[in-house]
Amino acid sequence: MHAQDLFDDGGAARIALPDADLRCLRGFYRQPDTALFLQALLRETAWRQETITLWGKAHLQPRLSAWHGDAGRGYSYSGVVLTPQPWTPPLLRIKADIEQATGWHFNSVLLNLYRDERDSVGWHSDAEPELGSCPAIASLSLGETRSFRLRHKTRRDLKPVVAIDLDDGCLLLMAGPTQRCWQHSVPKESGTRGPRINLTFRTILA
């Protein structure tokens, strides 16, 4: 797959929202590759449950995470300072495939493991200063389908919440003003869910 296929796709993968540049590519990977990646990442990742500080109060994050990337590109958010773990063969392979498809380049990846339906991520945007003003972020989902929610930060005339199902092997691309204008979340679910891993490839500026 080439960058042209992703970006001149006649709108097939584009999610048409104002103040956003969002594309979703279903089946970027398929079975059995997705299952092999999921198993390898579940097994080989040094998963951590980070404590985050919100409004001065410490909370354990309701998911596990890990940060990998080029040495010397530390990253911090909500009081968590992350020193990257080195790249591993599956992460390098996925990074190379996404870079080839998008023409973008990344120097780090945040891995999140949603162990079951109780794991989640609250409303936020990926707007840390280390990412620059219009970050290009590529988000790969493996395993259980989960609902990804978006809400505009200021416009009250839009639908309050937009939901996109992120299924096994789908690649969501977020660029342009998306992080500046929108927040996103992955809520808890009421029905049973198996594990899901999400990888967000990012570029940490020097």
Ligand SMILES: O=C(O)CCC(=O)C(=O)O
């Ligand atoms: O799990 C997802 O799809 C999103 C994760 C996310 O927003 C993040 O790690 O910043």
Ligand SMILES: [Mn+2]
């Ligand atoms: Mn995010």
